[in-house]
Amino acid sequence: MCDTSTPLVFAGDSMPVFRALSKVAKQALLAPACGCQPLTVAIRNISFSPRQVTSGSDASFHSVSFSETDHPKVLITGGLGQLGVGLAKLLRYAHCSIYTVYKSINLLHCRCIYKCNVLHKNVFYIIKLYLLTHRKRFGKNNVILSDIRKPPSNVFHSGPFIYSDILDYKNLREIVVNNRITWLVHYSALLSAVGEANVALARAVNITGLHNILDIAAEHGLRLFVPSTIGAFGPTSPRNPTPDLCVQRPRTIYGVSKVHAELMGEYYHHRYGLDFRCLRYPGIISADSQPGGGTTDYAVQIFHDAVKTGKFECNLKPDTRLPMMYIDDCLRATLEVMEAPAESLSMRTYNINAMSFTPEELAKEVQKQLPDLQVTYEIDSVRQAIADSWPMNFDDSNARNDWCWKHDYDLPELVQTMLNFIGSDSRIAQAN
Numbered sequence: 514m515c516d517t518s519t520p521l522v523f524a525g526d527s528m529p530v531f532r533a534l535s536k537v538a539k540q541a542l543l544a545p546a547c548g549c550q551p552l553t554v555a556i557r558n559i560s561f562s563p564r565q566v567t568s569g570s571d572a573s574f575h576s577v578s579f580s581e582t583d584h585p586k587v588l589i590t591g592g593l594g595q596l597g598v599g600l601a602k603l604l605r606y607a608h609c610s611i612y613t614v615y616k617s618i619n620l621l622h623c624r625c626i627y628k629c630n631v632l633h634k635n636v637f638y639i640i641k642l643y644l645l646t647h648r649k650r651f652g653k654n655n656v657i658l659s660d661i662r663k664p665p666s667n668v669f670h671s672g673p674f675i676y677s678d679i680l681d682y683k684n685l686r687e688i689v690v691n692n693r694i695t696w697l698v699h700y701s702a703l704l705s706a707v708g709e710a711n712v713a714l715a716r717a718v719n720i721t722g723l724h725n726i727l728d729i730a731a732e733h734g735l736r737l738f739v740p741s742t743i744g745a746f747g748p749t750s751p752r753n754p755t756p757d758l759c760v761q762r763p764r765t766i767y768g769v770s771k772v773h774a775e776l777m778g779e780y781y782h783h784r785y786g787l788d789f790r791c792l793r794y795p796g797i798i799s800a801d802s803q804p805g806g807g808t809t810d811y812a813v814q815i816f817h818d819a820v821k822t823g824k825f826e827c828n829l830k831p832d833t834r835l836p837m838m839y840i841d842d843c844l845r846a847t848l849e850v851m852e853a854p855a856e857s858l859s860m861r862t863y864n865i866n867a868m869s870f871t872p873e874e875l876a877k878e879v880q881k882q883l884p885d886l887q888v889t890y891e892i893d894s895v896r897q898a899i900a901d902s903w904p905m906n907f908d909d910s911n912a913r914n915d916w917c918w919k920h921d922y923d924l925p926e927l928v929q930t931m932l933n934f935i936g937s938d939s940r941i942a943q944a945n
């Protein structure tokens with residue numbers, strides 16, 4: 514359940530007060546007045562690889578110890594694509610979420626925190642105050658970017674980077690072991706359009722690579738995030754809106770591989786206790802990173818072309834409606850679902866959404882800022898066929914209910930933010 518109340522603001526030197534309050538909170542929770550059983554701290558079981566599991570073994574629960582989840586050590590695969598660098602930046606410098614703070618003082622061990630009694634409400638406010646004064650970060654060195662490509666120098670110098678080919682199982686295992694990785698964010702993939710252009714490679718990276726990732730994660734008790742996509746649905750799925758659970762018969766190798774990832778991750782969760790978490794992202798729009806060959810790429814390109822040339826040729830029809838999201842919302846959602854307590858997740862794969870628009874609607878919004886922008890249409894038949902089989906609107910009510918997902922950017926804010934970013938970048942480039 515989600516708490517939406519306003520955080521309290523506190524001024525002055527609060528440390529002694531908080532220490533005292535924290536102590537009271539801890540004591541109260543060791544013997545809750547409501548009669549809840551305080552749960553014991555989870556202890557990591559001996560881990561094993563599904564590669565080593567004989568058939569008929571019992572499902573085993575893997576959980577990471579508290580000291581490890583307090584300071585996750587994160588590996589991001591495919592980190593040099595559109596999303597990875599931004600995620601690394603967010604994780605390296607993100608403030609702890611309220612969930613992490615709950616954990617750190619064992620509050621999660623009282624399951625009825627939200628509903629029982631006044632004591633718990635007071636404890637909740639204490640935590641909020643605690644949060645405001647105990648903000649901390651994952652730390653630069655606790656987030657490792659990896660890819661098979663050479664990183665640009667600004668990325669290379671911004672924090673740890675390591676070569677990792679997800680098709681090389683032993684290399685992956687070595688990285689996880691040597692760096693004591695506890696969270697794995699698996700971004701490597703071939704997207705929808707490039708996947709159709711190279712099906713064999715897409716099958717290898719998106720399916721064989723995923724199998725390596727699942728086994729490594731299960732073997733080492735990692736928390737694993739794998740993004741899925743609106744592309745995991747197909748023409749026989751309800752398109753307006755598309756719920757979490759419905760027919761999924763995608764017509765691209767990308768979509769097929771993502772449905773496979775969802776199902777395999779959920780299977781490993783049930784079978785081996787793997788802490789698998791998955792969000793189905795809409796098309797993601799970012800200013801400082803380029804998309805990697807998808808169907809929704811037009812919604813990024815329009816901004817660059819509008820600022821640089823004032824002309825944009827769109828490869829989708831003007832009325833093609835698709836769900837979209839600004840990158841900051843996408844990365845925040847990823848962090849939030851990774852930090853959400855397992856108890857709050859009623860499922861392991863969630864739709865998330867922010868807005869839905871057509872090329873025509875996007876162009877009109879951009880033209881409010883840049884009235885001279887000229888848009889023409891030259892349809893790419895492969896991309897158009899893909900887009901026509903995808904959701905038009907995404908129902909993300911489960912994410913909103915379970916772990917309080919809420920987007921910040923709608924279309925007007927998205928357009929303003931993108932133009933500010935790209936506009937200021939190009940002014941800097943001109944000045945140099």
Ligand SMILES: NC(=O)c1ccc[n+]([C@@H]2O[C@H](COP(=O)([O-])OP(=O)(O)OC[C@H]3O[C@@H](n4cnc5c(N)ncnc54)[C@H](O)[C@@H]3O)[C@@H](O)[C@H]2O)c1
Pocket residue numbers: 590591592593594595596597659660661662677678679680699700701702703704718722740741742743793794795796797798803804805806807809
């Ligand atoms: N960007 C979006 O709009 C969007 C939407 C929905 C889901 N997603 C998912 O989010 C994830 C990240 O997306 P992105 O846009 O950053 O993708 P991207 O195509 O920009 O980047 C993918 C990265 O994977 C790397 N890669 C390819 N083969 C590899 C291998 N063998 N080993 C290791 N790395 C390899 C590439 O070098 C590339 O840097 C993907 O799984 C994608 O399916 C993205």
Ligand SMILES: C[C@@H](O)[C@H](N)C(=O)O
Pocket residue numbers: 704705706742743744767794795796797804806807808809810
């Ligand atoms: C939607 C998403 O998965 C990606 N941007 C693509 O178009 O392939």
